[in-house]
Amino acid sequence: MKDPVSDFDIPEKQSYSNIAINQEQNKLQRIEVSVQHVWNRWKNEFLSELQNRVKWKRISQCNFKVGTLVLVKHDSGPILDWKLGRILKYPGKDNVCRVVDIKTRQGTIRRSVNQICALPVD
Numbered sequence: 001m002k003d004p005v006s007d008f009d010i011p012e013k014q015s016y017s018n019i020a021i022n023q024e025q026n027k028l029q030r031i032e033v034s035v036q037h038v039w040n041r042w043k044n045e046f047l048s049e050l051q052n053r054v055k056w057k058r059i060s061q062c063n064f065k066v067g068t069l070v071l072v073k074h075d076s077g078p079i080l081d082w083k084l085g086r087i088l089k090y091p092g093k094d095n096v097c098r099v100v101d102i103k104t105r106q107g108t109i110r111r112s113v114n115q116i117c118a119l120p121v122d
Contacts, residue, residue, distance in 0.1 A: 043079050047071070047117055064090060064100055070116045072102060072109070085109070 064070075064087050072083040085104035090097045101110050 039079065047073075047079075064097060064113065064116075064118060066090075069119045069121055070100075070102060071119060072104070072111055073115050073117060083109075 066087055066089060068087045070085055070087060072085060074082065083102075083104045083106070085102040088101045088103050088108065090100040092098060097113055099110050099112055100116065101108055102116065
């Protein structure tokens with residue numbers, strides 16, 4: 001009776017050609033381009049939908065509520081570096097929401113409503 005493990009031919013390193021390696025590198029590059037494309041679409045389409053674009057003069061009251069989960073946008077870095085936080089309060093003497101106080105891991109920050117995106121939480 002033959003041993004099934006000993007009958008299995010293991011290819012030598014030399015049998016791999018440069019063509020096969022180049023094909024694998026091309027596949028990896030296509031995957032990386034696809035992943036970057038998905039991130040760009042998510043940033044440009046989904047996050048843009050979350051952000052209110054209404055001129056502040058037309059807003060009679062704030063659309064944000066205390067405790068709302070938000071992303072704090074900034075253009076200088078990648079999306080994964082955007083801060084996550086919760087709205088603590090939205091000060092405004094005339095009841096018009098222009099800025100909000102947000103609690104993040106690093107502390108409390110004040111940002112314009114144009115620089116935050118409310119996240120949908122179910």
